[in-house]
Amino acid sequence: MTLLDFDLTGILAPNDCLLCQTPQGAPLCSSCQVALECLSSGCRFCCNPHVSPSTHQCAWCERLAFQPQSLEAGLLLRNQTRKVFHLAKFQGYWPLIDFLCQRGLNRFLKLPFTTYDGLAYVPSSFFKRLHRPVNPAYAVANFLHRKTGIPLFHLLSHRLSRQTQIGLDYQARRRNAQNRFHVVTGAKLPRSLILVDDVLTTGATLTACSQQLHQAGVQRIAWFGLLRAV
Template structure:
């Protein structure tokens, strides 16, 4: 009862604060239309949309996506958008400059796509896992963006979140590496705790998929422990040149 009352008071305070001093849109800087919004209505409507009605919420069916992913070990791919502006800008702001406003916006967009997915798809995964980050790197950044996205997915879809995957060492960052360099960098990079119970139907969450090297390595590991069908969920997917 006290918690609900506090939530209502905070919501009313946020609404009043918005009326006095509206937040700027994270893309055009004009005032947004609600205290929980990160974009104005015009920018929200102008965001690029993926043709999910054509590919049935699996981007691997689109040639322009599949062409850039060599032998994917996952069965389906769901993303909010292509790795282009404005999502590229927001992802870089979130990951490398600790812009939590951009992070909240991306989590909102991710939740919106998953809500559509839930309404259209008949079978949801049994559990959600996410790409782990080395402890030292996570302490430096302050968060693991894949974990935060996975928490949003678990809440929206009411699916268990399993923190199964672990980093075995501090590998070189994948940014800027070629496909072969990414594959070599990821050898033996991940592990599962002994006797881990891995569900047959899983969703693997990351922020961006570029070549698919990280996702493929994790999918190999998960399949060795019993996973049969793996969906990869990301904010953005990089298209092949």
């Protein structure tokens, strides 16, 4: 059991909207919820918002060291969405993750999710767990599990490392992600799964996790990132 199993909204969030301070009796008012930007166009494969929606594969896709079967992302990480995510991830307002997930759920449903055996998530490091009680990638995967009934698997572990991905360029993120993850000893692996992360930036973290899972025997892997960095 984790913090996500309890409804802590009333404890962790005030009665006023956290963004505009409108009295609502909820952490986000309806206007601010609508302002959370869903992805609506971009590369047909990777959801890159900087290219035409007629693009079937862009430069971002082509440089991936691992090609997922399918890929989707929920919202654009900017403006009000960025503010809400930072409140959740860095200031402890964990119930806000569900608001973001609910807003981005339709994008997840675009995946052929019924053809996959389950969900897995990117694990957090030991040092992050010391000061952050909830892994946001797990929070997203758990939300999707609750909404769709897709089994949730705990398959990956994070090797001991202090270096984060924040602030690194593409090449540095790829180097940093290599060999950071391993499949949990004795884990029963499904034949196919959807790998979930909170933020999709360069794809380096999802690539590193996917390579470990594929080498261990998972045959088909799709990706879902709740937020797409722009």
